[in-house]
Amino acid sequence: MIRMALPNKGSLYQPCIDLLVSCGYSVKKPTKGLYFYDEKNEIEFYFLRANDIPMYLSKGIIDIGITGKDFHSEKKSNAVNLLDLPFGHSKLCIAAMQSSTLNNKDDISGLRVATSFPNIVGDYFQDNDIEIVELDGAVEISVSLGLADCVVDIVETGSTLKSAGLRVVSEPIFTSNASLYSAPNPTNKPDQNKIVNRITGRLIALDYQLVEYDSPLEILDQACELTPGLESPTICQLKDQNWCSVKSMIKKNEAHQILDSLQELGCKAILLTNIEMARI
Ligand SMILES: Nc1ncnc2c1ncn2[C@@H]1O[C@H](COP(=O)(O)OP(=O)(O)OP(=O)(O)O)[C@@H](O)[C@H]1O
Ligand SMILES: O=P(O)(O)OC[C@H]1O[C@H](OP(=O)(O)OP(=O)(O)O)[C@H](O)[C@@H]1O
Ligand SMILES: [Mg+2]
Structure with missing residues (x-):
């Protein structure tokens, strides 16, 4: 349990x-x-x-x-x-009104900063004299309401800040x-390890795809260089002695370039499939 x-x-x-x-x-x-x-x-x-x-x-x-x-x-x-x-994936960013002249960390000295992250903000501004205004949520509205001069808030696309009339002032102070x-x-360490192993397996499955193709013997080495797999590609002899079937895991974000290269090399019946789960 x-x-x-x-x-x-x-x-x-x-x-x-x-x-x-x-x-x-x-x-x-x-x-x-x-x-x-x-x-x-x-x-x-x-x-x-x-x-x-x-x-x-x-x-x-x-x-x-x-x-x-x-x-x-x-x-x-x-x-x-x-x-x-x-x-x-998100970032904690300093944001102020679009019209504000604030442009970097030092410009914030002496100002009121509204945030739901008082510790991260306090550590970041430890050498600046700022007043932290701690809020539970809806931080972006605090500037136009006059409670704070700027905010440190979660930003992903930036659309929440934009619709509150704010703009990001400097580099992110935290990346999450x-x-x-x-x-x-x-x-229960063994049960915990089972969860970690399953999730790790799923993350690998999401990062990789499986490629299968037929390769003439004379270009097999070149084809395998393109698809080395994690250990080594699986190779089966086809009924036609001059051809092999190859199976290998490839990185999802490289898959289409690898398929182009295999085809240019002369490989046939190239199939790409998703992996549901992997235990490496
Ligand atoms: N738009 C977003 N895109 C991606 N990640 C986000 C986004 N907004 C928040 N996060 C991240 O998701 C996590 C949960 O934040 P989120 O605001 O969704 O929680 P919440 O349940 O709404 O909590 P709260 O009620 O305190 O706002 C945080 O680690 C945050 O960095
Ligand atoms: O940069 P954006 O893409 O606009 O995303 C950032 C917003 O997303 C989160 O809000 P959420 O949707 O969780 O609503 P909440 O205010 O209820 O937390 C976060 O608190 C920001 O306000
Ligand atoms: Mg939220």
Whole structure:
């Protein structure tokens, strides 16, 4: 038995559910309630505020959980980062009114900065004299309402800031993504490892594709150089002694260039397929 925390809403909720379902877990948030038991895999899922997950992990109440790096850092959590996940990418940026003359960190000295990340902001501005105005959310409206002179807020596309009449003032002060975290001393390490292995396998599957093709013997070495695989490509002799069939994993973001090269080389029947899950 193991306890896992997932964000109960927001940007991380659906990607977390999709990731875990693709790893064979049965997980859904009840319409009312914050708990779901996956009987087959013996996992208790708790749907918590992404912001609170670092504390539950730090105290060892929850064994494993997914949240944003920004929340982990803000809460000064001693949870252990097991795995970076390919979603929840965002930045914490300083933003001020479009018309403002602020252009860099030093221009902020003496000003009021509204944020939901007082620790990250305090550390960043430790040598500047600023007043932090701590807000729980909807930070972007605070400047036009006159509560603050600028904000430090989460930015992904920038459309939230833009619609509040704000613009980013300087380089991001923190770069975040979702991560899988462990309690410092999880109760059930073998069960935790199973979860990590499944998720790692799924992330590899998402990064790679499987290519299969037929190659004349005389160009087989050149073809294999293009598709070396992780260990080594699988090669089968075809009925026609002059041809082989080759199977290999290739990086998804290189796949189409590799297919072009295989075709130019003289390979035939080139097939590209997605990988559902991988254990390397
Ligand atoms: N638009 C976005 N795109 C990608 N990641 C985002 C986006 N907005 C927030 N995040 C990241 O997702 C995580 C959860 O933030 P989000 O604002 O979605 O949570 P939330 O449940 O709405 O919490 P809160 O109620 O405190 O705002 C954070 O780590 C954040 O950096
Ligand atoms: O740069 P953007 O692409 O606009 O994304 C950033 C916004 O997304 C998040 O808000 P969310 O959608 O979670 O709403 P919330 O205010 O309820 O947290 C975050 O708090 C920012 O406000
Ligand atoms: Mg939010």
